[in-house]
Amino acid sequence: MDSKTRMQRILEVIRDIPRGSVASYGQIAEIAGIPRGARQVGYTLRNLPDGHTVPWYRVVQASGKIAFAPGSRQYAEQQKRLAKEGIAARKGRIDMHKYRWQPDLDELLWKPSASWDEQ
DNA sequence: CTGATGACTATAG
DNA sequence: CCTATAGCCATCA
Known part of the structure; x- marks a missing residue:
């Protein structure tokens, strides 16, 4: 089924969020290939089955709340x-500038052979 | 099929 | 910073 694939992609992305970082619902959706699917991410997390190992707590709103x-x-x-994980939430808000997950940058750091001089 | 829901988001005041 | 509002879109009843 298609809806299942979508949900699995969402969960995969969330599982990829590294320890010590957070991502927004919209960010997860976009990476999973679902533009404007923030609410679907929320829906998916809401229905997580018991015994799941998804780091749901690393997902917050775009505002950091x-x-x-x-x-x-x-x-x-x-x-x-x-x-x-060392992420402080002041008044329920997280400093996104500091903790927001940046997968592209992560990949660059793991593959330094890529072109650096492009800027 | 139709209307309601919501772990969302961008924008305006 | 906060509230209000209007889009958004897969699921549900």
Whole structure:
């Protein structure tokens, strides 16, 4: 089925978010090849089956805010897990400039043989 | 098929 | 910074 493939691509991307970094729903969707699919990412995470190993807590809103309501159980859980990776959430907000995942840059760092002089 | 939903987002005030 | 609003789009009922 097609919807299943889409969901799997979303989960794959989330699993690729490195420890210590975060990505936005829209960013995940775009990387997964689903432009404007931010809500679908949220939908997918919302229905994660028990026993999953998806780092859902590394996904936040584009603004850097945690998507859960302040005071909720999940809000606290996410903030706690992020803190464990060295990501501080001040008032439920994360410094995206500092922690936003940049897959392209990651690849360049792992493949220094690529053209550097292009800038 | 139709209308409602929502772990979203960009924009305006 | 915050709220309000309008797009968005796969799923659901």
